[in-house]
Amino acid sequence: MIEEQLRETFERHETLAPPSAPLRAAIDRAVVRRRRNRLTRRLAGAAAALVAVASLPFALNTTAALPAIENTMLPGAAPPVDRPLTVAVLGVDDDGGRSYRADTVLVVHVPAGSHTAYLVSLPRDLLVEIPDRGRARLGETFYFGSQRKGQSPDLAAGAELTARTVTATTGMPIDATVTVRFSGLREVTDALGGVQICLDRPVPARRGDHIYPAGCQRLDGRSMLDLLRQRRLPHGVYDRDANGRAFVRGLLGSSVGDPVRLARVVKAAADGISVAGAGVTTPQLLRVATEIDAVTAVDIGSDFRGVTIDKVEYERLDPARSAPVFAAIRDNRLVDWVAANPKAVR
Incomplete structure (x- = not known):
């Protein structure tokens, strides 16, 4: 009864309603203006971030040399990356600077036109x-x-060989590498006021009785380094890989898309991060970083598929689960693949 009365009332007064077209146009203009203002704020902050980079002894080790950063090469002026961008993030630890191994190998893929x-x-x-x-x-x-006989390790060469091996193993092309030395993680983490890390299970501290609980928590640099170096875990290397992945995800979530915080990372990482790549410029990398709105992990099915060869234990991937992801990244179809496989992301 009430619904019928309301309907009749609206019908009698329908001619009094203003035309919808002008209102819709005004809404559209407001949306465009808001997006433009947001982009302006990002690019202004990104410019400040790049100037900070240019003033640092930032180690741009090169596989195919990246150009030196100049104050005039602002991310806003850099040509957009109109193709997929795939970067290998390598977390490396050392034994007093004599040798380095990659404890964390994380591929970061930004599809063409995606944020x-x-x-x-x-x-x-x-x-x-x-x-x-x-x-x-x-x-x-x-x-x-x-490794270089009689010389200090060449981190750029280590990153380059790792990138080539990742491509040979998965088919995913690597456009650039970012090598993060564990010795520099403390400064980077503290520069951000701590990094939020989300753990699947509790992790005991390396020393003392402290336990990092399951769930999300913000850790300072000292605690983060302690957690990432913990080896005595229920599932060994699997848990350590998961902790490294959780840290990188938290680090990216705390810095990309925010030029001011990105500048803090760059300042703190002068001695702890080296970048190398070919086919993409440093300003373009920074431009992409400032335009990222979300960070999502994709599961490729690493589920304890170990194998022992000549008394050495290795990890294998399930090709039925990993191959489709690698192919989607290679062919720039990952957005569609994720939409069709929502349970594979988190």
Whole structure:
């Protein structure tokens, strides 16, 4: 009864309603203006971030040399990356600077035209064939590439060989690498006022009785480094890989898309991060970083598929679960693949 009366009332007064077209146009203009203002704020902050980078002794080690950063090469002026961008983030630890191995190998993929970064974690003990060398664990690839007899390790060469091995193993092209030394994580984390990390299960501290509880928590640099170096875990390397992945996801979530915080990371990372790549410029990388709105992890099915060869234990992937993800990244179809497989992301 009430519904009929309301309907009749609206029908009698319908001619008094203003035309909808002007209102819709005004809404559209407001949306465009809001997006433009947001982009302006981002690019202004990104410009400040890049100037900060230019004033630092920032180690731009090169596989195919990246150009030096200049104050005039602002991310806003950099040509947009109109193709997929895939970056390998390598977390490396050392034994006093004599040798380095990749404890964390994380592929960050940004599809063409997307503002979402998709993370794919590769186990450091993954069985791989190193180009021109042979069978090894993925994390060892960095060591083999960086070692120089009688000289200090060449981190750029280690990153380059790791990137080539990832491509040979998965088919995913790597446009650039970002090598993060664990020794620099403390400064980077503290520069952000701590980084939020979400743990699947509790992790005991390396020393003392403290336990990092399951769930999300913000840790300072000292605690984060302690957690990431913990090896005595229920599932060994699997848990350590998961902790490294959780940290990188938290770090990206705390810095990308926010030029001011990104500038803090760059300042703190002067001695702890090195960048290398080919086919994409540093301003373009920074521009993409400032435009990312979301960070999503993609599951490729790393589920304890170990194998022992010549008394050495390796990790394997389930090709039925991992191959479709690798192919989607290679062919720039990941957005469609994720839409069709929502349970594979988190």
